[in-house]
Amino acid sequence: MLKATIKSLLGRKLRLLMSTFAIVLGVAFVGGSLIFSDTLGRSFTALFASTVGDVVVRPAGAGAGLGASTVTIPASVVDDLESVPGAARVDGNVTAFGVYVVDKDNKVVGGQGPPAIGGNYSDAPAGHDLPGLALTEGRPPRGPDEVVFDAKTAQRSGYFIGEKVHIVTSSDQALLTPKLVGILDFPEGGSLNGATFAAFDTSTAQDLFLEGEDAFTDIWVTADDGVSQTELRDAVSERLPDGTEAVTGDTAADEAASDLLEAISFLRTFLLIFAGISLVVGAFLIVNTFSILVAQRSRELALLRALGASKRQVTRSVLVEAFLVGVVGSTLGLGLGVLLAMGIRALFANFGLDLTGQALIFAPRTVLACYVVGVLVTMAAAWLPARRTTRIAPVQALRDDIALPETSIHRRLLLGLVGIGVGAAAMGAGLFTDVPRGGWVLGLGILVVLLGVTAVSPVVSRPFLAAAQGTYRRVFGTVGNLAGQNSLRNPRRTTATASALMIGLALACTMAILGDSAKASVDEAVEENFVGDYVVSSVFGEPFSPTIATKMAEVEGIDRVVRQRWAQAERDGDFFGIAGIDPADTEFLGIRMVQGTLADFTDGSVLVDEGWAEDEGLSVGDTYTVEKTPKGELELRVAGIYAENPVIFFPTVTTLETLKQQGYPTSDNALILDAGPDTVGLQGRLDAVVKDLPIVTVKDQAAFADEQRAPIDQLVLMIFALLGLALVIAVLGIVNTLALSVIERTREVGLLRAIGLSRGQLRLMITLESVVIAVLGAVLGVVLGICFGIAMMYAVRDEGLEVISLPWAQLAVFLAASVVVGVLAAVFPSRRAGRLDVLRAIATE
Amino acid sequence: MSNPAARVVGLTKTYGTGEARIVALDDVDLELAAGEFTAVMGPSGSGKSTLMHCCAALDTADEGSVFVGDQDLTKLKDKELTRLRRDQIGFVFQSYNLVPTLTAQENIVLPLAIAGRKPDAAWYDEVIATVGLGDRLTHKPNELSGGQQQRVAVARALVSRPTIVFADEPTGNLDSRSGAEVLELLRSSVSDHGQTVVMVTHDPVAASYTDRVVFLADGRIVDEVRAPDRDQVLEIMARMTAVADGV
Numbered sequence A: 001m002l003k004a005t006i007k008s009l010l011g012r013k014l015r016l017l018m019s020t021f022a023i024v025l026g027v028a029f030v031g032g033s034l035i036f037s038d039t040l041g042r043s044f045t046a047l048f049a050s051t052v053g054d055v056v057v058r059p060a061g062a063g064a065g066l067g068a069s070t071v072t073i074p075a076s077v078v079d080d081l082e083s084v085p086g087a088a089r090v091d092g093n094v095t096a097f098g099v100y101v102v103d104k105d106n107k108v109v110g111g112q113g114p115p116a117i118g119g120n121y122s123d124a125p126a127g128h129d130l131p132g133l134a135l136t137e138g139r140p141p142r143g144p145d146e147v148v149f150d151a152k153t154a155q156r157s158g159y160f161i162g163e164k165v166h167i168v169t170s171s172d173q174a175l176l177t178p179k180l181v182g183i184l185d186f187p188e189g190g191s192l193n194g195a196t197f198a199a200f201d202t203s204t205a206q207d208l209f210l211e212g213e214d215a216f217t218d219i220w221v222t223a224d225d226g227v228s229q230t231e232l233r234d235a236v237s238e239r240l241p242d243g244t245e246a247v248t249g250d251t252a253a254d255e256a257a258s259d260l261l262e263a264i265s266f267l268r269t270f271l272l273i274f275a276g277i278s279l280v281v282g283a284f285l286i287v288n289t290f291s292i293l294v295a296q297r298s299r300e301l302a303l304l305r306a307l308g309a310s311k312r313q314v315t316r317s318v319l320v321e322a323f324l325v326g327v328v329g330s331t332l333g334l335g336l337g338v339l340l341a342m343g344i345r346a347l348f349a350n351f352g353l354d355l356t357g358q359a360l361i362f363a364p365r366t367v368l369a370c371y372v373v374g375v376l377v378t379m380a381a382a383w384l385p386a387r388r389t390t391r392i393a394p395v396q397a398l399r400d401d402i403a404l405p406e407t408s409i410h411r412r413l414l415l416g417l418v419g420i421g422v423g424a425a426a427m428g429a430g431l432f433t434d435v436p437r438g439g440w441v442l443g444l445g446i447l448v449v450l451l452g453v454t455a456v457s458p459v460v461s462r463p464f465l466a467a468a469q470g471t472y473r474r475v476f477g478t479v480g481n482l483a484g485q486n487s488l489r490n491p492r493r494t495t496a497t498a499s500a501l502m503i504g505l506a507l508a509c510t511m512a513i514l515g516d517s518a519k520a521s522v523d524e525a526v527e528e529n530f531v532g533d534y535v536v537s538s539v540f541g542e543p544f545s546p547t548i549a550t551k552m553a554e555v556e557g558i559d560r561v562v563r564q565r566w567a568q569a570e571r572d573g574d575f576f577g578i579a580g581i582d583p584a585d586t587e588f589l590g591i592r593m594v595q596g597t598l599a600d601f602t603d604g605s606v607l608v609d610e611g612w613a614e615d616e617g618l619s620v621g622d623t624y625t626v627e628k629t630p631k632g633e634l635e636l637r638v639a640g641i642y643a644e645n646p647v648i649f650f651p652t653v654t655t656l657e658t659l660k661q662q663g664y665p666t667s668d669n670a671l672i673l674d675a676g677p678d679t680v681g682l683q684g685r686l687d688a689v690v691k692d693l694p695i696v697t698v699k700d701q702a703a704f705a706d707e708q709r710a711p712i713d714q715l716v717l718m719i720f721a722l723l724g725l726a727l728v729i730a731v732l733g734i735v736n737t738l739a740l741s742v743i744e745r746t747r748e749v750g751l752l753r754a755i756g757l758s759r760g761q762l763r764l765m766i767t768l769e770s771v772v773i774a775v776l777g778a779v780l781g782v783v784l785g786i787c788f789g790i791a792m793m794y795a796v797r798d799e800g801l802e803v804i805s806l807p808w809a810q811l812a813v814f815l816a817a818s819v820v821v822g823v824l825a826a827v828f829p830s831r832r833a834g835r836l837d838v839l840r841a842i843a844t845e
Numbered sequence B: 001m002s003n004p005a006a007r008v009v010g011l012t013k014t015y016g017t018g019e020a021r022i023v024a025l026d027d028v029d030l031e032l033a034a035g036e037f038t039a040v041m042g043p044s045g046s047g048k049s050t051l052m053h054c055c056a057a058l059d060t061a062d063e064g065s066v067f068v069g070d071q072d073l074t075k076l077k078d079k080e081l082t083r084l085r086r087d088q089i090g091f092v093f094q095s096y097n098l099v100p101t102l103t104a105q106e107n108i109v110l111p112l113a114i115a116g117r118k119p120d121a122a123w124y125d126e127v128i129a130t131v132g133l134g135d136r137l138t139h140k141p142n143e144l145s146g147g148q149q150q151r152v153a154v155a156r157a158l159v160s161r162p163t164i165v166f167a168d169e170p171t172g173n174l175d176s177r178s179g180a181e182v183l184e185l186l187r188s189s190v191s192d193h194g195q196t197v198v199m200v201t202h203d204p205v206a207a208s209y210t211d212r213v214v215f216l217a218d219g220r221i222v223d224e225v226r227a228p229d230r231d232q233v234l235e236i237m238a239r240m241t242a243v244a245d246g247v
Helices: A002-011 A013-049 A076-081 A151-157 A202-209 A229-239 A249-306 A311-350 A364-390 A394-398 A409-432 A438-460 A462-489 A491-529 A547-554 A610-616 A656-661 A682-689 A701-744 A746-754 A759-795 A808-835 A838-843 B048-055 B078-088 B104-115 B121-131 B134-138 B146-159 B176-193 B230-245
Strands: A055-059 A087-093 A095-097 A100-102 A116-120 A134-138 A146-150 A166-168 A179-185 A196-200 A218-223 A244-248 A534-538 A558-571 A574-581 A593-596 A605-609 A623-626 A634-642 A652-655 A670-675 A696-699 B004-015 B022-033 B037-041 B063-068 B089-092 B164-168 B197-200 B212-217 B220-226
Touching: A013 A249, A013 A311, A013 A364, A013 A701, A055 A229, A055 A249, A076 A087, A076 A218, A076 A229, A087 A116, A087 A229, A095 A202, A100 A151, A100 A196, A116 A202, A146 A151, A151 A179, A151 A196, A196 A202, A218 A229, A229 A244, A244 A249, A249 A311, A249 A364, A249 A438, A249 A491, A249 A701, A311 A364, A409 A438, A409 A759, A438 A462, A438 A491, A438 A759, A462 A491, A462 A759, A462 B104, A491 A701, A491 A759, A491 A808, A534 A547, A534 A682, A534 A701, A547 A558, A547 A670, A547 A682, A558 A623, A558 A656, A574 A656, A605 A610, A610 A634, A652 A656, A682 A696, A696 A701, A701 A746, A701 A759, A701 A808, A746 A759, A746 A838, A759 A808, A759 B078, B004 B048, B022 B048, B022 B063, B022 B212, B022 B220, B037 B048, B037 B176, B048 B063, B048 B164, B048 B197, B078 B089, B078 B104, B089 B146, B104 B121, B104 B134, B104 B146, B121 B146, B121 B176, B146 B164, B146 B176, B164 B176, B176 B197, B212 B230, B220 B230
Parallel strands: A116 A196, A146 A179, A574 A652, A605 A634, B037 B197, B037 B212, B089 B164, B164 B197
Antiparallel strands: A055 A218, A055 A244, A087 A218, A095 A116, A100 A166, A134 A179, A146 A196, A534 A670, A534 A696, A558 A574, A558 A670, A593 A634, A605 A652, A623 A634, B004 B022, B004 B063, B212 B220
8 A cells, every 4th residue: 555655656746746845835934934033042142252251340230231321440440450360361442332334335334223333442352262353454453543344344335454434423523534454353253243343442442432531331351271250250350449340251241142132032023923824824735735636636546445445544545645745845845944044044134134144053943843844734734635535435436527525615614703703802802901922812813813714715705706707707708707617616725725825915914004004103193293393313213423413503594403312221120211301492392291390300300201100100209210220220300290292202301411420422312403484405504414424314394204104114024025925835825726726627628729729818717717816815815904904003002003094005006916926826837738738638537 | 522621641640669669540541521421430549539630630640631621730830720620620529528617508609709709690509409408508517417418519519610520439438329319410410511520439330320431450541331331330340350360
């Protein structure tokens, strides 16, 4: 029996290819997502290992995550530590953020995501004798007019050693034009993962970033041979002045890595969700393919039964075939998954997260998951139709047409409706109640709804398919009629094929609706709250030099310049944002007090918005304690509670001076400009101020709204790119079904050709059938997507996204695109059908 | 006699190469007169099916020419062959070969519909009447008996008034009564409407409905009978078998 199975398997190469293909794709997506996710998990730990010393001395309480600070350690500490037993050398570092390299086309290198770092050049080795970032070309920088870049930044900016470069900082000296004298790189491999690094000599770095203070932002102590990091840390700690702390390099690296991991943890979740989607879509493809294949083999299987094989033997034969195909498919899929992970890595590099220097992580779990998924799904997919096959009376093998007994359509309908009900309930629970892991419940609900819709779709799609057939008949005549009839011939197959597309499009539509609604909310917020005439802000939301505000105030026609600074602080282990403004500007910004008066808003006090006050239980006069700022704990007096105001991006507001005292940098995050009556040529004069500073732009209300919408568009686009891959599986599913249908109907195709159907007409017929499937999937997907999208928007309506907006144009594009998808999917099957030898086709049994 | 509906000149067709080379047709010359019912008979492997397929533009000749009307099939491209099959040739297959998704009626007019033509109403009515399906015309093929399906297939072949109708073992799958009905249908199309019909068969009874029987053996025409009766055909076939067996 086994021999017969393998013979039958090898005897039909195309069938083998088709079914394997389905598995390969499904598994590849699971494998690719897992591999990339693991790689994301590990690369950062590796990265930071070579960017910390054996022991790091830093201002106490700084930790990581608060971003830039002006708190420093005096240079004298370096001298003190040199005599610590076990210390081989001590090096002071200056590190500043928001130091952008601008390339020859006046474009910022990098920018989004990974930081732009400036600092001092040091030849100190990293911890554990790692070489760290070291000079590989040229010479170290000397004096105020020389700089070195890391190799990747040099390459991306296109500057060569000896050339004058262009650097924009957020300090008082907004624009620098030093000469590039050297290149830094990791001699033993490693990467800054997309960050840029520009280093000056130590005194220049101190002048630029520490206002000339002879101090450092942190200190590296390198251990003597045989001295451990912990021993050295303890020895160092004894000599430290108050306000500083020593941590081992391992700790510092872990902290930095876990911070970054947390920042990108949504990416991993996202990828895993995506793997789940791929798996479901892939499983659809596999189940569908095997149903068709087994149906096509039913005659052969019935013959085996007639020859005396037992039901169990027949089932086993199908399962063995599925197992073999599953193993082969999973193996190939795993290989393709690696390629896919490389593709995602390249995609992320485009978004600024450059991991190209990191090897992909190939965990045993990934291999296991791929095989389990590939083999089990395949066997399950084969088992269902195989069981049906065994119910065929053996005598039917001798007849011409075999109809497989199908499960009752009513039972299926009922099952599907129950599924939709349960799924909708789960979605509701996930959205509106406080069940634990609401996100998972919601996702599961969506999945169950999708499966339910798939189950009922053969019934609910009937009117659609019938209408399509009628339309086709009118528009395309007989060929159209034939195509329409074919899609109605086996509604289960048609709808199962369409389901893969439905899932992808339902999710795409949901995202489109979320994105569009978010944009509409932004527009509304901007319209209602935009004050002044222009907004000056960084393209990347990063701080910029305070000198820009000073220069803007001097521009003719500008009456007033309002600064905003944003700071990160930590309370109860959670980070939150504090906005800093000048108390004189509160009225201009339209801050409406609900409690307290603006007159009480002075240094050392804080204004909180209504929501925050409620969450934290604050009222006027209370003391609000912020546990972590660059200078440690900060106590603020609550001066008032204001109505939520979208111009203020954070729930708490304090004064500029308070932030400065607490060690936050004095760079600005946003400026609001109020113009006088004469605005002729004003935009041009303002643009001239920031001409050489491409990180900053001057926008009027419309441009500001555009800029606020841009990140939403980008996120939606990224999700579309990933869902696009699900679309690819769906298209291949259609190709698969059509190709198999053509094989199944070989004789009929031959007949049609024999009685005069031209190749063109045949191709048209298959293309029309394909388009019906694709449009059906799209219609179901768009309808579901609209339901999901509205449900989700409804759920988040309290969080500042009040507008539910349906992007009709985009949804129409989805439907139109599905027609194109249908046409494309038909290319291969219809060519194949066209090439069939008429005579042989008719003779086919 | 008028011009032949189809003729083959020096038709040769081989399959395979080397040792496995089989000569299916060996320099065959044949004229098929218009308005005649011709049967092609011969033992299995005699080349009768190949001959028909070549005449019907379903297969290509290695050597020689095939004419349907005045057109030399060997000089036509696929597109022209398709049009020729559509407009000038009708088919009846052993296994009916109806399109399962279409009703009997839709199947009958399919060749015309594909060509984008309307059936000639009077002729259509007549064909429908002779097929004698009555109210079953709106049924799908799987709701019809074998004989009914084959009568639909014959009607499909006749409805476009082709130059020639080819029937490949049209009664092979039918019981004798259904078979007789199909043969009557073909006979009357020739006698009453002047249709040219060529039928491949190895049933002597079927052959007795025709005007002329051509016997093939080993790819050559070996005998021919006009206005055959069943016994005559049987006798020739027995003789051929005897020759083949070397008795």
